[in-house]
Amino acid sequence: MSTKVYKTGERLDSSNAATEQPKILAILDGGDNVVIDLSGCNYVSSAGLRVLLYSYKVAAPKGLKVSLAGVSSEIRDVMEMTGFDKFFEFYATAEEACKE
Amino acid sequence: MQRVDLFPTHEYGGYKLRAGRPYPFGATVVGNAVNFSIYSRYATDCTLVLFHNHDKTPFLEIPFFKEFRLGNVFSMMVFDLDYENIEYGYRMDGPFAPRQGHRFDKTKILMDPYAKLIAGRDVWGKEPDWINNYQYRSRVVFDDFDWENDLPLETPVNDLVIYEMHVRNFTCGDKAGVKHPGTFAGIAEKIPYLKELGVNCIELMPIHEFDEFENSRPAPDGHTLYNAWGYSNVGFFAPKAAYASTGKYSMQVDELKNLIKKLHAEGIEVILDVVFNHTAEGNENGPYISYRGIDNKTYYMLTQDGYYFNFSGCGNTLNCNNPNVRDMIVDSLRYWVTDYHVDGFRFDLAAILGRDQNGYPMANPPLLESLAHDPILGKTKLIAEAWDAGGLYQVGSFPSWGRWAEWNGKFRDAVRRFVKGDEHVLDDVKERITGSADLYASANRGIKASVNFVTAHDGFTMMDLVSYDGKHNEANGEGNRDGDDNNNSWNCGWEGESTDIGTNFLRHKQIKNFISILMTSQGIPMVLSGDEIGNTQFGNNNAYCQDNEISWLDWKNLEKNADIFNYFQKIIKFRRQHKALRYEYHLGHSDWRNLGMPDFSWHGVKAWQPWNTYNNLTQAFMLNGRYADSDGKPDDFIYVAMNMHWEMHGFELPQLPDGLKWHVFANTAMAAPQDIVEPGYEILIDNQWEVLVEARSIMILVGK
Structure with missing residues (x-):
């Protein structure tokens, strides 16, 4: 089992949720952990949060991990307030996440 | 397997459509379509109006084709909508004949009565764009919150210690020490405090979407007066967006659910104060928000010549025992229990819920009976404020079917009088301390029907109860005429704040006397948020319009009145440790x-x-x-x-x-x-x- 990094674009919302989700799931289908690199992302909507959580829900029963890297403080804050944070480990950078 | 009934059959304005499912009402995501469904008994035509978020003008209006109407329900599926980024409303056509009860106006864009997410008042106190002709905007909700193994706690009702609070007042004040003051997230940050105090249930003053700008106006000193308490519903299915720090991102649903989940994890239940007696549309001079334009004659109690009955004191009265409105209320309550895991409800001016369509009190109101026997609400706490503004006072006689509890206003009055030294109230206070058998021993109601309290949001705080002989509501801008004059208060010798050590000692002692009686009485005790730190509203006993230091808890008082907090904390713990104080039925x-x-x-x-x-x-x-x-x-x-x-x-x-x-x-x-x-x-x-x-x-x- 290895860890692969998936880097999102500037936004994760309904405009791209349907296209981003399968790419993350494909990594999990390959039996690898995923680090979702949000360092270039400045907005995650409700739909975007669900992309992250859905990935976790698929990964967990397979014994795989979904970690988040480079999450801005504002997005982290939103995740904490809405309870989406509790499913993930957060790392400053994707490299750091991969080391773990 | 793919469903065969999710193929479009029609097209309009570039969007694919098919006849919708009449049930459930509201907007529901079905596959890659959104199912829009709305009923109106008297409308002749209906149009779905779609906006991009925050836009003033719609990008599309789709009429409901004839074949999209079944009975009195208009329903339609619209495919491939980017529903995270749209707002929707309806135009209803039909007669404008006020004397017959109809007020259809197809120039108005109307909010969905079943809207589960409402935009337009996303940030508290942000002046709305009044020119916008669609103010309260229905949105499609993401309703797939991950509750994990959470459920309503089903704490035995006689074991509850209820803490009545207002979302903003709880954490907006000085030294609240939270990152997100005045929000659901702010309450979540204060959960350790609630645990320390020892309460196991919070009762939230209205959190359904309302408009803080309803009747807002300048106070005598120039500050703005708001509809701060929110006893005036815009919608019955959506949480107040501006009570969420994430409301600006339309994530209020998730933020509130997360709060409830976190409270449950700490053993704290959540009761919602719900206002089903009227809406924010006011009387015949009020705005079109939703109900008036969708089916005025169905939603409101009307006089014979089409004016609004006003049993609520707020301009109109919801037609609670109309079968369709009754269903909406049941749908709303079921929704809050199933989707939000709410533990109970306190019904504002609940006596109205027992009036028939002409305003007369009924012996066996079907709405109240339905709620008492509803399977989904089967373990949900139902608490009535058993009176209304039309003079119906049903404390002790609220139709209950053994299920309904009541705010026991007689407990409040008797205990206040006794503690201030009234010599004529002993027999009454003895009834109250023992669970008001005179009110609740019959009809299998028991002690658990009595919610005891000394203070609540209406009236003085406990500190003001011992600091003021009379109300001081000048800041409300009505010449101190508003608010109750019958407070049974005593200022302990000096009106208002005092520096006299003896006076202050007596006041603290009286507060401890009140909480001692409340916590050792049979019945469900309810504490007003802030009383445990000696919160003052400076003598204002009707602070519904004050979104400022008058209402906000001043957390500096936690240190200043540490003895009061300590006393509250220990006596709450004492009550929770002693079963003898928490009987279910009368002794x-x-x-x-x-x-x-x-x-x-x-x-x-x-x-x-x-x-x-x-x-x-x-x-x-x-x-x-x-x-x-x-x-x-x-x-x-x-x-x-x-x-x-x-x-x-x-x-x-x-x-x-x-x-x-x-x-x-x-x-x-x-x-x-x-x-x-x-x-x-x-x-x-x-x-x-x-x-x-x-x-x-x-x-x-x-x-x-």
Whole structure:
């Protein structure tokens, strides 16, 4: 089992949720952990949060991990307030996440 | 397997459509379509109006084709909508004939009555764009929150200690110490505080979407007065966006659910204060938000010539016992229980829910009966404010089917009068302390029907109850005419804040007397948020419009009035440790199990002689813990001596069975920290025959 990094674009919302989700799931289908690199992302909507959580829900029963890297403080804050944070480990950078 | 009924059959404006499913009402995501469904008995036509988020003008209006209407329901599926980024509304066509009760106006864009997410007032106090012709905008909700294994807690109702709070007032004030003041997230940050206080249920003042700008106006000193309490619903299915720090991202649903999940994880239930008696549309001069334009005659109680009945005191009255409105109310409550895991409801001006469509009180109101027997609400707490603004007062007689509890306003009045030294209230206060058998012993209601309180959001805070003889509502801009004049308050010798040590000591003592009676009475105690830190509203007893320091809890008081907090905390813990204080059904006042002493007994200054009082102001009671055994282990004896007289008196103690001794748990006459001890660490007293109870003081003893 290895860890692969998936880097999102500037936004994760309904405009791209349907296209981003399968790419993350494909990594999990390959039996690898995923680090979702949000360092270039400045907005995650409700739909975007669900992309992250859905990935976790698929990964967990397979014994795989979904970690988040480079999450801005504002997005982290939103995740904490809405309870989406509790499913993930957060790392400053994707490299750091991969080391773990 | 793919469903075969999710193929488009029609097209309009570039969007694919098909006939929708009439049920459920509202907007529901089905596959890659959104199912829009709305009913109107009297509308002739309906149009779905779609906006991109925040836009003033719609990007598309789709008429409901004839084949999209079934009975009185318009329903349609619209495919491939980017529903995260759209807002929707309806135009309804039909007669404008006010005398017949119809007010259709197809120039108005109307919010979905079943909207589960409402935009337009996303950030508290942000002046709306009044020119926008669609103010409260329905949105499609993401309703797939991950609750994990959470469910409503189903705490036995008699074990609750309710804490009534307002979302903003709780954490907007100085030194609240939260990152997100005035929001659901702010409450979540304060959960450790609630745990420390020891309450196991919060009752949130209205959190359904409302408009803080409804009737907003400048106060005499220039600050803005708001509809801050929110007893005026815009929608019955959506949480107040501006109560969420994430409301600006339309994530209020998730933020509130996360709060409830976190509270549940700490054993704290959530009761919502719900306002089904009227809407924010006001009377015939009010705005079109939704109901008026969708089906005025269905949603509102109307006079014979089409004017609005006003049993709510707020301009209109929801037609609660119209079968369709009744269904909407049931749908709303079920939704809050199933989707938000809410534990209970407190119904504002609930007597209105028992009026028929002409306004007359019914013996067996079908709405109340439905709620009492509803399967989804089967374990949900139902609490009525059993009166209305039309003069119907049903405390003790609210139709209950053994399910409904009530705010016991008579407890409040009697205990206030007793503690201030009223000599004419002893018989009444004895009924209240023992669970108001005169009100609730019949119809299988029991003690659990009585929600006891001394203070609530209406009226003085507890600190103001002992600091003001009269209300001081000048800041409300109505010349101090608003608010109740019947407060049964006493200022302890000086009107308003005082620097006099004696006055302040007496005030603190009176507060401790109140909470002592509340926590040792049979029934469900409810505490007003802030009373535990001696919060003042500076004499304002009707602060519904004050979104400022008048209403916000000043957390500096936690330090200033540390003795009050400590007393509250310990006596709440005491109540939760002693089953004898939390009976479900009324006591026999006799030794019906032959345990040597009655389950409950009254005493005067002489043991077993309750008639032996000074000015009807000295009275004691004893609970025999052997009647409150759990798992074969009896509770302690509890003896509460109340001396509301202005002189000290000796109270002769009833003698305990062999081997047990009286210990002091609390004495409100003592300065902190000698006023109360940690439950379980009560102090053995030398004189087992008599205690001296200071003037206007209460002693609580434990026999163990």
